[in-house]
Amino acid sequence: MPKGIKGFQKGNKIRLGTTQSEKSNRNRSKTLKGNTHGFQIGQPSVFKGKKRENLRGKNHWNWKNGSSAEAKVFKSRIEYKLWRESVFARDNWTCQKCGKRGGIEIHPHHIRNFAECLELRTSIENGITFCKKCHDLFHKKYGKKNNTREQLEKFLQQNNQ
Numbered sequence: 001m002p003k004g005i006k007g008f009q010k011g012n013k014i015r016l017g018t019t020q021s022e023k024s025n026r027n028r029s030k031t032l033k034g035n036t037h038g039f040q041i042g043q044p045s046v047f048k049g050k051k052r053e054n055l056r057g058k059n060h061w062n063w064k065n066g067s068s069a070e071a072k073v074f075k076s077r078i079e080y081k082l083w084r085e086s087v088f089a090r091d092n093w094t095c096q097k098c099g100k101r102g103g104i105e106i107h108p109h110h111i112r113n114f115a116e117c118l119e120l121r122t123s124i125e126n127g128i129t130f131c132k133k134c135h136d137l138f139h140k141k142y143g144k145k146n147n148t149r150e151q152l153e154k155f156l157q158q159n160n161q
């Protein structure tokens with residue numbers, strides 16, 4: 001009994017296997033023929049897809065290159081603008097040297113040197129409002145490098161001279 005069952009099962013499996021592979025082979029050749037035909041028809045769409053990809057790639061490349069540099073500049077501009085406006089607002093748009101307000105060109109001055117104190121660029125504590133005239137005067141006296149709070153305090157003490 002077990003032998004007979006085994007034989008029957010084996011035979012069944014083999015028969016099923018051959019018929020399935022034969023069928024799938026025929027189907028494969030059919031689908032291949034269908035594919036070549038379909039590919040020719042579908043070619044324009046493939047071409048369109050490539051075109052789109054190229055455009056996307058170019059756009060992406062430009063966008064990526066532009067953004068990393070421009071975003072930094074944009075961010076620092078925004079930060080600088082905010083810093084500047086905050087300093088002006090705190091000082092009530094008044095020159096801290098001569099006390100003039102309105103009808104003057106006001107400048108934000110970095111108390112500690114701008115280039116050397118990167119982390120202080122956007123610190124309101126590191127900013128002071130000067131009119132153009134006083135700002136020019138400060139930098140004529142103390143130069144534009146290595147500016148310190150001590151220089152500023154001296155400069156302000158000479159107020160109303």
Ligand SMILES: [Zn+2]
Nearest residue numbers: 108109110135
């Ligand atoms: Zn300055």
Ligand SMILES: [Zn+2]
Nearest residue numbers: 095098131134
């Ligand atoms: Zn002034």
